[in-house]
Amino acid sequence: MNTLQTDIYQHIQGLMVELFELDADAIVPEAQLYDDLDIDSIDAVNLMIELRPYVGRKLTPKDFQSIRTVQHMIDEIEIVLRDSKTE
Amino acid sequence: MANVNPQDHSIAFTDTMNRYWRITATGFSFFLFAIGTLILSLFLVAFILPLPIAKLSKQKITRKIIQRTCYAYIIIMRFLGILTFAFNTQSHIFKPGRLIIANHPTLLDVIFLFAMVPNASCIVKAERCKNPLMAVSVSLAGYLNNAGAELAQEAADVIRAGETLIVFPEGTRSTKHLNKFKRGAANIAIMADCEISLVHIDCTPITLRKHEKWYAVPAAVPHFQFTVLPAIDRHSCIDVTRPIPIQARHLTDFLYGQYNSRLLTKAA
Numbered sequence: 001m002n003t004l005q006t007d008i009y010q011h012i013q014g015l016m017v018e019l020f021e022l023d024a025d026a027i028v029p030e031a032q033l034y035d036d037l038d039i040d041s042i043d044a045v046n047l048m049i050e051l052r053p054y055v056g057r058k059l060t061p062k063d064f065q066s067i068r069t070v071q072h073m074i075d076e077i078e079i080v081l082r083d084s085k086t087e
Numbered sequence: 088m089a090n091v092n093p094q095d096h097s098i099a100f101t102d103t104m105n106r107y108w109r110i111t112a113t114g115f116s117f118f119l120f121a122i123g124t125l126i127l128s129l130f131l132v133a134f135i136l137p138l139p140i141a142k143l144s145k146q147k148i149t150r151k152i153i154q155r156t157c158y159a160y161i162i163i164m165r166f167l168g169i170l171t172f173a174f175n176t177q178s179h180i181f182k183p184g185r186l187i188i189a190n191h192p193t194l195l196d197v198i199f200l201f202a203m204v205p206n207a208s209c210i211v212k213a214e215r216c217k218n219p220l221m222a223v224s225v226s227l228a229g230y231l232n233n234a235g236a237e238l239a240q241e242a243a244d245v246i247r248a249g250e251t252l253i254v255f256p257e258g259t260r261s262t263k264h265l266n267k268f269k270r271g272a273a274n275i276a277i278m279a280d281c282e283i284s285l286v287h288i289d290c291t292p293i294t295l296r297k298h299e300k301w302y303a304v305p306a307a308v309p310h311f312q313f314t315v316l317p318a319i320d321r322h323s324c325i326d327v328t329r330p331i332p333i334q335a336r337h338l339t340d341f342l343y344g345q346y347n348s349r350l351l352t353k354a355a
Contacts, residue, residue: 019330019332020332020333020336021333021336040269040270040271042239042270042271042274042335043270043332046330046331046332047332061236
């Protein structure tokens with residue numbers, strides 16, 4: 001995981017603990033959002049809303065459609081952040 | 088054998104004949120349901136859809152027709168002797184702009200709830216709308232489609248507009264006595280900031296459960312009891328200063344507890 005990814009990971013971890021009452025230890029990169037962390041589709045929408053200040057723009061359901069794990073989420077956010085930097 | 092009362096034989100015989108009758112009548116009721124939904128949707132398409140009135144007016148008429156049809160259907164089943172039913176209601180269930188939740192023990196729960204509640208809406212599984220006739224009927228009735236990305240928001244919007252939305256938090260019929268509650272209902276109630284009316288459905292002896300065959304008619308005539316519990320305002324049940332996802336979790340736990348304690352009391 002590079003520095004940007006680590007930063008994203010820590011940010012997501014903090015948000016999930018705050019939003020979903022999860023244990024920080026449970027939020028590992030391999031964790032499955034639905035099966036392990038009990039994060040359903042409505043939770044995902046609320047998480048996207050909370051991520052907006054960090055990511056710089058509103059994330060759409062399309063951005064997050066196929067995300068299943070924490071690592072996958074980190075990867076997608078990294079893509080969005082790098083995209084916005086090149087604009 | 089000498090101690091057996093001849094009357095016991097005739098009682099056993101009557102019970103058996105009654106059971107055979109109920110199996111026949113149950114089969115007929117399934118058939119009637121299939122025909123009935125076909126005729127109903129044809130009627131809606133032929134006579135309601137073309138009316139030169141506003142969409143909302145058609146929706147009101149459609150829902151009234153559906154309510155009457157559901158009620159007629161349960162009356163027919165009672166007449167055939169395959170079930171009895173009783174509604175123990177409270178006035179809040181009829182007030183507009185709320186979420187109604189219920190446990191889901193049997194296949195007939197939806198019919199009864201729609202017979203009982205005026206202007207009710209619900210969330211329909213997308214695969215049921217593949218049939219074009221069904222799709223048009225569902226659209227006329229203004230029911231919500233579960234495939235929508237903004238489903239919770241749509242549901243909250245219709246409640247705020249004064250409709251009554253019926254949701255089964257279990258998502259499907261109960262296996263054992265109560266499935267784990269999904270958080271959709273709680274999330275909708277939070278977004279709509281509405282009251283939640285709870286309905287407890289009891290069927291004794293139980294029938295038409297998930298995976299149960301239609302002909303597995305119980306030994307005695309099943310009685311469907313619908314009890315409306317006091318309305319819930321989430322502000323007095325959970326901490327509403329917490330983030331919404333946490334409220335949804337706490338509210339879901341609270342609602343589950345309401346049903347679980349009632350069902351455990353009954354089983355005792």
